[in-house]
Amino acid sequence: MNKLGTIVLVALFGLCVLSPPASAGGALTSSSPSAGARVSRAPEAVKLTFDRPVRDGGANVVNVTGPDGTPWSSGVLGVDGNVVTAVLSPLGPEGEYVVDYAVRLGDPAPLTGQLRFTLTKPGPAAQKQAAPKTTSPQTWAWLGGILAVVVTLAVGAGVLQARRGRR
Template identity: 35%
Template sequence: MAVAAVAILATAVPASAHDSLVHSTPEADERLAAAPESITLTYSGDLLVLGESTQGAVVLVIDQDGRDWATGEVTVTGNTVTAAVEPGMPDAGYQVRWQVVSEDGHPISGIVPFTIGDAEPMTATQAPTDADAPAYTPDASDQAAENTDETDSGMRVLLVGGVGAAVAAVAFVLYRILRRPRTVPAAVDDVDAAEER
């Protein structure tokens, strides 16, 4: 019974873990001498895509005025996301704002700030002012959102593990009942045989 419960918990834990960003080009808070030609994001696991499309993967490269410098389609290959950027990005602070679908089906998002040249970095509290820019409203803290997801995942693991342990216990009891030796009926048959003699 304990082995069954451990097996269920062992299979439940990996299924509930969200992927996370492990590397980016440019890196967070990096200061570049020249504008990048593309943005590359690498995650801890393969990302979920629908068919041949990259629906669910969004990459924006936003400046202080709210302009999005990302251009073309976002490319998703395994655990890597690539987005081209328009040429001619001026020296300024930027934020790569990304959202992808984790391997477990949950959307995850984050911000990677970087700076070109000697410009001031763009702070997290600066909001785009361009009305034509893609809408993006971050939560109070992307990290807080990730922590909430992890807490929910932990509760799911405990729930699945508890249900699995209960099922294993019931199966074990049924097995013992069905495999129990039938000693009482045998004793009754012996008594009947003695009376006939």
């Protein structure tokens, strides 16, 4: 190998060894509710704050899943600088909620992550589900009417069958 080839190889090797590692692509710096938080009042939104501005344009995703596996994200997502806000549907049962996110910062690949918070009291949706279902008087009237028609038809069919049997 000639002297020039050796110098080029040594220079390339030096660049590879001495060059700093690539940037990790940003990081989540805070959230509301915060990771691991125990909240008694159901939040209306989840806010994620990053160390760099977030690209707006529909490539960002934030999903919130409840303790029973029900999704609680409304699909409405806002970006303001380095803050992403995900509007939630009214939360349901108490328990652990999981926030999964994939956001585009400056890099082509999205920054992904997960955090959890615990709702210590049932949210508005759980309270609506827990309300007892009542049957209106009109429903009972309809059911009673249908039952009366069925009984009348059955009795009529029995009488008709008895008359035919006597002949």
